[in-house]
Structure formats: structure tokens, C-alpha cells
Amino acid sequence: MNKYWIWFPGDFEIHEGMLQNFTREERGMRWPAYWYIDDCYKNIKFEKTYDLAEPTTFTVHTHQQGYITINDIKYHVNEPITLDAGKQSIVVYIFSPDQLPTIYIEGDVIYSDPSWVADNYVIQRPVGYSKLFTELSDNPAKIPYHHQTIQPVSMTNINNGLLVDFGKEINAALKFSGLKKPITVCYGESKAEALDTKMCYYQQSNIIDPSKIVKRAFRYLFIPNYSANSINVVADCIYLPMQNKSSFNSDDELLNNIWQASIRTFKLCSEVFYIDGIKRDWWIWGGDAYQDNYINQYSFFNEDVDKRTIIALRGHDEVLQHINTIVDYSLLWVISIYNHYEMTADTEFLEMIMPRMEKMMQYLLNQTNDLGFIYGRQGDWIFVDWSEMDKDGTVAAEQMFLLQALKAIITAKKALNQDTSNYENRFNTLKENTVKYFWDNEQGAFIDSYESGKHHVTRHANILAILFNIVDDDKKQQILHNVLLNDQITQLTTPYFKFFEQDALCQLGQLKTVYDTIKDYWGSMIKKGATTIWEEYDPSVTGKQQFAMYGDPFGKSLCHAWGSSPVYLLGRYFMGLQPTSAGYSTFEVAPHLTMFKHLDCTLPIKGGSVHFRVHDGQVDITTDRPGGTVVTGKEKILLQPNQAVTITNEN
Amino acid sequence: MNKYWIWFPGDFEIHEGMLQNFTREERGMRWPAYWYIDDCYKNIKFEKTYDLAEPTTFTVHTHQQGYITINDIKYHVNEPITLDAGKQSIVVYIFSPDQLPTIYIEGDVIYSDPSWVADNYVIQRPVGYSKLFTELSDNPAKIPYHHQTIQPVSMTNINNGLLVDFGKEINAALKFSGLKKPITVCYGESKAEALDTKMCYYQQSNIIDPSKIVKRAFRYLFIPNYSANSINVVADCIYLPMQNKSSFNSDDELLNNIWQASIRTFKLCSEVFYIDGIKRDWWIWGGDAYQDNYINQYSFFNEDVDKRTIIALRGHDEVLQHINTIVDYSLLWVISIYNHYEMTADTEFLEMIMPRMEKMMQYLLNQTNDLGFIYGRQGDWIFVDWSEMDKDGTVAAEQMFLLQALKAIITAKKALNQDTSNYENRFNTLKENTVKYFWDNEQGAFIDSYESGKHHVTRHANILAILFNIVDDDKKQQILHNVLLNDQITQLTTPYFKFFEQDALCQLGQLKTVYDTIKDYWGSMIKKGATTIWEEYDPSVTGKQQFAMYGDPFGKSLCHAWGSSPVYLLGRYFMGLQPTSAGYSTFEVAPHLTMFKHLDCTLPIKGGSVHFRVHDGQVDITTDRPGGTVVTGKEKILLQPNQAVTITNEN
CATH class of the missing domain: 2.60.420.10 (Maltose phosphorylase, domain 3)
Structure with a gap:
């Protein structure tokens, strides 16, 4: 008898996702995500009909407001109700202008569980629920975070102030005590950032006993104009527990350290949702989440964070905009449902998400041409990657994503015994046309765009053709030699797409190359003392410059989820x-x-x-x-x- | 130089409309409206580009959170900013999980006014604003209600308690002082209701000095188990001022009183939005609002409450459901825009509402058949009225509403110089088919439904055919004699449709009949001591029974907006x-x-x-x-x- 707090399906994730996308701060300013953001529905009915064998008592608990009807007679919430035997049709009406409408029903026979139905007065669906909220004392408005107190490992006087080192990157609130006068705290993922009192990402002034200081990412603190050689401060690490179901111990100490740092990094970036980095930007991104799903599969195997992220990225049924405004991310979102299903066989989640998957697929297919190719409309962002690419007309990489998205919805609908013929026809036509129009026989590779006439080859579409198994073995070998192992084809510049490249190389049997990359790229980061994996790393860059990114001197995130890909690559291809x-x-x-x-x-x-x-x-x-x-x-x-x-x- | 608080257009009304629809209480229970309810967007950009002749200073004020970019450089909200001469492209990013995102910009050159554009990251439109919020000290989250203290006119010991009479129906919070022990207060629009300590609509227990008591509608209070013959209590009437622009003084004292009671009733029911009654149900209804618009036109001529109600009824662009779930109310909503335009010639409002008017019209036209007739889909409520009616297949009354809705959008689009040919074709076909299929030559009247074969005649479609000028004078006369003046056709039972009937009778020159009705129906209510106009009145019913409605012993509202129709009928047809x-x-x-x-x-x-x-x-x-x-x-x-x-x- 599992009782749950219940809500309109997806609305816990949508409401918390909104709060997540509103959490970012930078240099004293709040910075909301720059896309359309849904909130939960505000007016909800919960319904179930019982046929009672004998009288029973129950209470409908809620932190919001509303009432109950049972066989059309009104009752109060938060008070015990006793019903006679017989058919009892229960409807609970809950509303809130600012909170998630949610109830918990306590009773021996009548209680809240996934068999209830929620209704926003337009759509009726099985309720949403979470293992996080199973007791009456739980409250879906309060995420059950855990706390761990961490002490500094060293304090040093420098630059007329005090530098405090916690020994590793953490995500924590600060607790000062015994302060004699107000202080300022500059945070740093790196020492250089903490010491830069002007440009550090986080800074808080006028801190006194006992100021409330929110959770932020850092390893170092710098307190300027502070001459004493110590200060009473601890870090209150605030986190949602998630059990690591993997372990890795080898005779290769460096690889062990890479694995451990990857696991730490990934855990820090996985709470209610996957976020890309703990310092920057606290928004939920479809591309990052897609890759996180793979890392999760080989480490924490936490189905819930996967599902929460998929739902929060999407919002309610109606599609008003591509995910994060990026066409590829909408496509990756569809594919991520396939990946999650392959990992879990969770048809309950498929049922829940299918209406939103179908509406998203329809939104995507509405922007395809006669050849089945998807194109960008005004305001759409055809991202693929930050690399230079010929994006004239329809683009090969997007067709690869669309093919896999079609495969995803076909698989999902088959799992639910739904008709897929329309999507299969689409898939076959698109696959044929993609090869016909984008494959260049002379170069033995996919070109970016055929409309421009430039026949330009980049790695992206070719990598995706391997990953999504779009071409035969002969063409795969051509891609390997003409593109992936060809230094004349411009190298990728982002870790985001390097993830896909390493994956493709593994699929083509290039394990040695990938192994060397892990040891070199990740290895040199670890050797340099990184306690978490960086968003990007170039061993040739030194000094402050290594922390710069996106035109910001400390824009680079030093704890970035996609950096944890060795866990996936080792698990999937080396352990196999x-x-x-x-x-x-x-x-x-x-x-x-x-x-x-x-x-x-x-x-x-x-x-x-x-x-x-x-x-x-x-x-x-x-x-x-x-x-x-x-x-x-x-x-x-x-x-x-x-x-x-x-x-x-x-x- | 008019400065305003600005927001995404419509979102003030949508957010406050949600709160309004969540305000109802009944016998200690909260009771939200039973339809889908939108909230405002949570993440908004405000944009304007200036070409500054000289340096200038301004401050962006907000009660929510966010930041500013000017030519892509970041600035803080709530702090003065000085800009140099030249092109300055200002974007203000504001978010809030639970409040309306809104800003007020103070400056000599740069300030917030209707020339700014708001953007929810999907739609860009001219901002929304209101005359209610023009000063920095205003706050769109706080409606500027006024207060007036009213003293009781009498106190009487009865039923082992104290009955307090305020002399007239009011909408007020209570302020007790000098209470010796906790008391219970039972409210009543009527004496009978206040004295019914079990079934009165509002009741509050455990009142002590100084309990917070919310605004409720009443004339009488009863304090049970209270033996003293007086109590210290005043009523704090809370209202939004609205200037009465009409006056009426005649040699007919009864008619003067009817007019005054109508004006009082209408004012009490008109605050941020039109509500149907002040006791019940505090929700915003399309049918009531439609009629209120006509009364307003001949009394307060308040354009703002009209506009606020029209926007709140509708919500955001996407239509998920008919207004109040009723197909006719969606149609009346479209027509109400026409009525408001005829009254005001306000093309700025037409521009603002047109995208939502078009989407609503499309939603309606999506449920029409080959003949152009609108039909109900599963879950749709084809209301028309509570009367018995043959609703088999498509229904005549709905086609009348649709014809007028088409006329409404044609007029509105013409006023904005937009193409209307598609709607005109629809109108012509529908008008022809409506007469062809629903006009019964033998009976000289419209029948309810032609598909049933029953040829049943009720008043409704015939009244609407007159009001919307759908038939020629010959048919109008047939309708007058065969239906309106024919006692064999079942009489209307609701004041809602009686409003339309009186209107039609006036249009057909039956002023004497209407005059007699006003004097009889409204007159006998006033003679009986009503201080506001009731939802419904039958002089033959006496005792407690006269307060019952909808199966509730005190379900009837004794201050109901539609009751104020004499103001409209006298102004429109008698003053002409x-x-x-x-x-x-x-x-x-x-x-x-x-x-x-x-x-x-x-x-x-x-x-x-x-x-x-x-x-x-x-x-x-x-x-x-x-x-x-x-x-x-x-x-x-x-x-x-x-x-x-x-x-x-x-x-």
C-alpha cells in the first residue's frame, strides 16, 4: 500500500523547472532563462470512485485550498470523513494561485496513489507522483534536501585579505559565526576567480552574523580587507541524495581518479534536474540533459532525475517554442525518451509523456518540406554546434536528428501498441532522401548542405550518421577514414559534440584512440588538480586565461556534467x-x-x-x-x- | 507625459481574473470556478530603443526580479542609470514565479508608457497598462480599493442572539471592538438567512478582537448566544471607485427607486471585473458580463471594467476550452468586443484583443458542419438557457449567436483595415442556411432543431433573430405575434434570457409591455424593501422559500448585476x-x-x-x-x- 502526494501529471516537474530556470545569479544580478517558461496548472480536480465493502474513514490533506464532493455532497479538506459501504464517487477540487495543487489522502481503504485521475478541466490523466513525497509529513513544495557540513582545509592571508580553501569544488551555503564587523565574500571555483574581487561570478557584501547566504558553487572564498588569519566559517552542502550504483577500481590510478572526479561532477550537477554546471548556468538544457542520460545509465541509474528533466524541458501539451529555442534540442528531447525507454522499459512514463511527445513531433514535422527535410523557420535556432558550418537551406545534421526522433516515436508507440505507419513512411522517405541529397560520393562523406553547392564537409552530420546507424558498413568505413580520422576536416571545438565523436569512434572500434583521449584530455585535467571535470579544457592555455569562456573572464564552468562522459564511454564500450x-x-x-x-x-x-x-x-x-x-x-x-x-x- | 506600470498585454487582467475566480467561499469552504484557468506569463522582456539627443538618467523600478541590458551591457534594476547621447537599445528582463512581472521606469526622457513592447519569448506585443497604476508608489499587485465605514442602523435581540441590520445590502469587511469573549457571526442578505445559523451562506466563528474578517456581502448579521442588546461593530465597505455618469429623476417615485437600486446593484457587482452577484458566486461569467456591458453603457460608461472583463474571460492566445465551458458564452464573448467597439471606437483595444478574437473565432468555426452550422462537441455545453429545448443536432439559437459573432469580427477587422472576405462568405452562407433550415413557414417562427423532426418552437432563437437583425420586417412581425406575444409558447424562466426578450420587445415597439414589466417585476421587488435587485423574483413566493435557488435554501443572490437591466431598457428605448x-x-x-x-x-x-x-x-x-x-x-x-x-x- 504505497501512498503518495499526487498532482496533475508533470506539474511538479514543470513548477520546479520554472523555479530552477529562475535560480541563476551572476555578479549580483538575477538572470532568468531566455525562453518561454510554463508554470503548473492552478485549478485541478482529483477523482476516483470506490465500491466500498464496509464503512471506512479517510482524510484528504492539502496545503492549498479547496473542497471535496462525494456522490455530489460537499465535504471539507483536512478533516476526517467516514463513508458507508457502497459506490462512492470522490472528487477533490484544489486550487492555488502560486503553488502546485497537490493532495495526500490518508486512510486504510481510501488513499492517494497512482490509480487516481487528475483533471485540469480540459484534460483528464492519471496523476503524477514521486518517491520523494510518500509521507503525510512530506510536502511537494519543499524538496527534501540533505545537508553535510564541510570545514575549510586552509586559510591564507593574501592581497590584504583572507583566502579560504575548502579543498574541492562544492555547492553549499555558507555559515559564518563570530563576525566582528560586516564582511564581503568573493567566491571562486578557482583561486584566481576568488581573488578577482571585481569579476568573480558570485560575491556577497555586508555579511553579518547570522546572514542568510544561498547555495553557490565554489572551492575558494576570498574575504577582502580582512587581516586576521582565520575566520569561523563552514560550508553547508545542500544536496538531493542519489545512490551511486557503480564502482571502478583498477591498477591505473589516473583512470580511477578520472572516474571518481566524473562521478563527483555528475552528482553535483544532478539534483531535481540535470543542470549543465553548478556555477553556471543553473538552467535546464536539452543537449546537456541528453548526454547526462547516458552517463546516468552507467553510474547512478537514477530513473527519476531522467524523467523529471524530460518533463521539465517540455512543459505542457501545447508546443509554443523549440526546447531552449533550439530545433536540435527539440529533436534530442524526442530521442531522449527512446533512450530512457531502452534503459528502463518504463511504459508508465511512456504513457504519461506520449501526448507531449506526439505534439512535439507534430510541431517538428510541420516544418518539413516535400522531401521530408526539416528546415528552420524565422526565430528558430538551428544550432548543431558552435563550429563553422554551411547552414544554407536544409542541413544534413538536422535530418540525422529527425531520423532518430522518428525512430524514437515509432519505438515508443509500438511499446504502447499504437499505430506507427505514418511515422514509418516518413522515416523511410527521409532516410532515402537524406542519403540521396546529402551523401557526396566523391568525398565519401555527408556534406552540410546541398542547396549551397559548396559540398562542404564537417564532422557533425557524419558523426550522427554513425551514432544513429543511418548508413551501411561500407559508408561507415568511408566516414571513419574520410572524416573522423582525417585531420584536414576541421576539428570539433566543443566538448558537447566531442561526446558524440568519442561515441562514434567507439562504435567504429577505435577504442585505442578514445582510451588515449580519456587519458590525455581528462588525465591532464586531473593531474593539474581538478576535483571536478571542467566544461572545456586546453592544456596549452595557462594563467587566468584558462578560466575564460563565452567572452567572460570566469565564464567557464569548472564542474560541468558533460565532462563526466568517461563513465559512459568506459562502461558502454570498454566494459561493453x-x-x-x-x-x-x-x-x-x-x-x-x-x-x-x-x-x-x-x-x-x-x-x-x-x-x-x-x-x-x-x-x-x-x-x-x-x-x-x-x-x-x-x-x-x-x-x-x-x-x-x-x-x-x-x- | 503619462507614465504607467507596464506588463505583457492582458496579463494583469488574466492574473487578477485567476484570483477573482479563486475568491468564492460558501459555508466555510473555498470554491474555485469549475473551468480551466490561465495565469499570467512568468518570464517577460520589455523593449524600447531610444535615439538620445543628450545624456539622460532613468531608473527601472520593479517589485519582481531581473536585470537590464542596454546595447547588450548589463545594468541593475532599481538603481539610477545614466546614458550618453546616441542609439540606446534597452531590454528589461523580469521574472517572477508568483507575481505579475511589471515595471515602472522613471526618467525625463526614458519612461514606461504604452510605446514599449513586451515579449514572453514567443510573442512580441505593445505592453499592457492601466489608469489604476500611474505612479511609482502604485503597485499592480495591490488593487487601489477605497474604504467607507458604515454603521449598523438597528440591533435586536432575537433567538437568544443579536440581529444587526445595516439598512441595505453592502459588501464589506467587519470590524468588531470591545469583545468580551469569542463570537460567531452569521451573515444574511435577508433576515431569514442571517438567522439560519446552519444554512446561512457565510459564517465565521471564534471572532475575537481584532480578528481579520474578509469582505463579504450582507445586510444582516446574527450573533448567536449573545445576550447583550448591542455590540461594537462597523462595516468597512471595500470598493473600487467608479463614477456614475447618469442620473434619473422623474415624477414616478417607484421608477426613480428602481433606477437607484439598479445603479447600486450594478456598482456593487462591478469592481476589477463584472461579477454576477456579490454574495454568489464571485466568478466571472461571459453571459452576465455581456449584459453588464449594456447597462454600463447607459450609466457608468466605464470602458476599463468592460475591457478588463473581456480579457480575463478569455485568457491567453491559445483556446483550450469554451468560455465558462459554454459554447454560447464564447460566441457572446466575440460579440461583446463588437458591442464595446460600438460604444467606444477604441481601436487600440481592438488591436490588442484581435489575435485572441481570431483564435477564438477559429476555434468556433472548427466546430461547424458543411452547412456552416455550429454544433457541440463532446464536453461542450450548448447552454442557451435553462429552459426545456429541443437540442437534437444543430440548434437554431447557436446559429443566431454565430451570425452575430461573424458580424462582430467583420466589423472589428474592418475597423483595423484587415481583410474580411472569408468571414463575409461564412456569414452569407450561414444566414441563408439558418433561414432555410430553421424557419418554419407553417408556424411562422424559428424552430429549435430541424434534425429531430419535432418542429418545436421556443422563444430563444426567435428573440435572438430579432436582436441580431437576422430576418426582414415581415418575419419580425410573425415572430412578434406567433412567439413573443403568444402565451402558448412556454414562458422564459430565467432573468438572463428575459433581458434579451425585453430588448427584443422594445425593438419591435412593444414599449408599453416592457414598461409594465419594469413597474410590476422590479416595482414589486422595491415595494417589498429590496435595496438591490435580486437574481430572480416571483411575488407569488413568500417566506424562506423566496431565497432558495439552484436547490440551495439561500442560493439566490439578492444583489445581481443582470437585475439592473431597467437602466439599459429605459436609456436605450425610452430615452431612445x-x-x-x-x-x-x-x-x-x-x-x-x-x-x-x-x-x-x-x-x-x-x-x-x-x-x-x-x-x-x-x-x-x-x-x-x-x-x-x-x-x-x-x-x-x-x-x-x-x-x-x-x-x-x-x-
């Missing part, structure tokens, strides 16, 4: 674990672990885990769930639950 | 004043005042007034504005400003 049907009802393990002499690694799967142990030239693989198959170059071996399969550690 | 082009740029005065020996009456028109004086068998008509024509049975006489035209008082 992947579902082969939705929710891992079947899954494959194809290890490539010759770089390790010793390794002890656990990875989550839906409802279980897989354990890898490398020792003495062999790999032991164990799982606690049926459905697994170990795949080596030579054979396929069925994995029985709790029975190790041992293979030779070779590629 | 009406605009003959939008905003009274031309208007007609055709008096029928033979029932008066003496009369002194002023009626408002746009930007002026018309004065009537009956004495010595003649009528003197004066106006302070050009454009008027006096029409008698014999001639048309041009009215010059401030020059009386005198005609014989005859019909």
Missing part, C-alpha cells in the same frame, strides 16, 4: 555493457579490457548490476539478473544469475 | 439614445417618454453626455458633443452641442 532489448530484459557484455591488469568494476542495469573483475589475464563477469550474454570475438556465452563467466582478457 | 456609428461619432435620440410628466435624466455617451428634460408636455434634449440627431415620428433634427432641441412629448 548495453541493453539489447528495452530495460535490459536482454543485454550484452562485450569487454575490451586489455589495458587493465587489475580491475574491479560494478555497473548498474535495470533491476540489478554486472560485476567485472580483471585479474591474471582473464575477466570474470557476474550479474544478479537473467538476460545477459557475454560476447567475445569468438563466441557468445549465456550469463546465468550469480554465476561468473570467465573469459580471456584479449580484444 | 443609441450610437449610429462607433464611439457615438454619430448618435440618435428617439424619445418615448409619454409616461412621464416630469423627468430630468442624464445619460453618458463617449466623451460627453445627453440630457433629457420632460416638462409641460414637451421634451428638451441637450448634449455637449456633436454628432447627435433627434428622431421623432415626423422628423429628424440635428442636435448642436449645448443647444437644446425641444420636441412634443408624444409617441
